[in-house]
Amino acid sequence: MSHAAKEFTPLNIAVLTVSDSRSLEQDSSGQLLVDRLTEAGHLLADRVLIPDDVYQLRAEVSRWIADPAVQVVLVTGGTGFTDRESTPEALLPLFDKQVEGFGELFRQISFTEIGTSTVQSRAVAGLANRTLVFCMPGSTNACRTAWDKILGEQLDARTRPCNFIPHVAFAKDCESRG
Numbered sequence: 276m277s278h279a280a281k282e283f284t285p286l287n288i289a290v291l292t293v294s295d296s297r298s299l300e301q302d303s304s305g306q307l308l309v310d311r312l313t314e315a316g317h318l319l320a321d322r323v324l325i326p327d328d329v330y331q332l333r334a335e336v337s338r339w340i341a342d343p344a345v346q347v348v349l350v351t352g353g354t355g356f357t358d359r360e361s362t363p364e365a366l367l368p369l370f371d372k373q374v375e376g377f378g379e380l381f382r383q384i385s386f387t388e389i390g391t392s393t394v395q396s397r398a399v400a401g402l403a404n405r406t407l408v409f410c411m412p413g414s415t416n417a418c419r420t421a422w423d424k425i426l427g428e429q430l431d432a433r434t435r436p437c438n439f440i441p442h443v444a445f446a447k448d449c450e451s452r453g
Contacts, residue, residue, distance in 0.1 A: 280432035284440055286346045287320040288312045288430075289339045293332060293352035293362055294413060299324045303415045304351040311422040312349070317430065320345045327353045332365035340369065340403045346443040347430060348406060352413030354397040362410050363397045370401025370408070377409060377425065384424050385417070405444035 290312075292305035299305070302324055309319055321339065325331045332353070339345040353362030367373070377400035385393035398421070400409045407430075411421040432440040 279435040279438060280440070282432065283316055284432040286317045286430060286440075286443065287344050288317050288347040288349060289321040289323075289345050290319065291322075291332075291335055291348060291350045292324040292413070293327050293350060294324060295326050295359060297324065304413055304418045307415050307418050308349050308351060308422060311419075311427065312430075315427060315431070317347075327359045327361060329361045329365040332362060333369065336366055336369060336403075336408060340406045340408070343444060345406055346445070348408045349426075350408065350410040351418050354399070354410055354412050356395055356397075360397075363399050366408060366410060367399060367401070369403045371404065372402045374400035374402065374407075374409075380425055381411065381421055384420055388416070388420060402442060405442065407439055407443055 290305050290308050292302045294302070299322075305322060305324065309322060313319060323335055325335055336348055336350070339348050350362060350366070353360045378398045381398040382393045382396055385396060396412055396417070398411050400407065409421065409426060411417055428434045429439050432438060
């Protein structure tokens with residue numbers, strides 16, 4: 276059975292930037308994601324920038340996961356190896372299912388762009404309460420790669436043979452979430 280539709284289905288997407296050094300005005304990675312998702316026809320549900328703190332990350336993403344109006348959360352930053360980078364540790368416990376293929380494919384594509392440095396990417400994704408959460412590195416180029424080569428297609432109901440749209444909840448489904 277195909278998971279593709281004939282028409283585009285706009286999603287409500289929240290964007291979270293994890294950074295100890297940038298402000299929202301300096302956030303080119305988050306802005307690229309906002310631009311890409313709105314150009315594709317999706318709706319920006321919310322946009323927040325927070326410091327790299329496990330508990331603030333969990334709280335913000337949990338708020339969106341619990342909100343029946345948010346279908347997707349895009350997180351940029353906090354996926355590297357420095358002591359302060361903790362996005363995977365913060366968010367993996369929230370996932371009902373992990374989307375292993377996202378990190379694997381992201382690193383495969385990134386290898387052609389940055390070589391073996393891609394092994395230091397801890398890009399992860401998962402499904403939590405029928406909300407998709409994608410965590411990618413904080414660089415603008417990494418966000419461009421993730422959206423242009425993976426997310427743009429997988430968040431489009433017309434992509435064949437399958438896409439993520441059947442797995443997310445919509446407002447009419449909110450009674451069944453949980």
